[in-house]
Amino acid sequence: MTQLRWTSADLELLPDDGKRYEIIDGELYVSKMPSTQHQIVCGGIYFRLEQWDQSAGLGKAIINPGVVFAEDDDVVPDVVWISRQRLATALDSAGHLRVAPELTVEVLSPGSHNERRDRDAKLKLYSRRGVREYWIVDWQARQIEVYRRSEAVLRLVETLLESETLTSLLLPGFSLKLYELFGRLSDL
DSSP states (O other), X not given: OOOOOOOHHHHXXXXXXXXXXEEETTEEEEEOOOOHHHHHHHHHHHHHHHHHHHHHOXXXXXXXXXXXXXXXXXXXXXXXXXXXXXXXXXXOTTSOBOSOOSEEEEEOOSSHHHHHIIIIIHHHHHHHHTOSEEEEEETTTTEEXXXXXXXXXXXXXXXXXXXXXXXXXXXXXXXXXXXHHHHTTTTO
């Protein structure tokens, strides 16, 4: 039996219905519209990265970019940071990234299917494609898992809790107090 492999061309045929369609290794992943909590956390991370980069001037933070690694690897991460050097040659004519950003951030959405996609399929994809650092943000548990490239593979190096501060060797001088990030959810 031949297994169907989805491609970027197939995405063009899908409806514009508010769902997020992604392809990882030829498999189609469909996500519902993200929750308010998810978007608040994405926005908080983007804002802090953008704030840091305004003084550092090293690259760009981008929220929900299209990243097309190949015709069968076409994803929309929640937030990325890409250096000016990589960005200079990264965009295709449609404005999609065609190379790995240095940092990719995924904020978990509820559901085992969503969690498996971010913790397994996307971790393998980002590792294979050269992402240097990957943050998996669990807003429900109020923690961030940090994966860094070591020996050509992304490996878990730390899990930070709400009382801790996130820093990155990739982003000199960057820091994010997790209680400030997750504290924004208290009003909901």
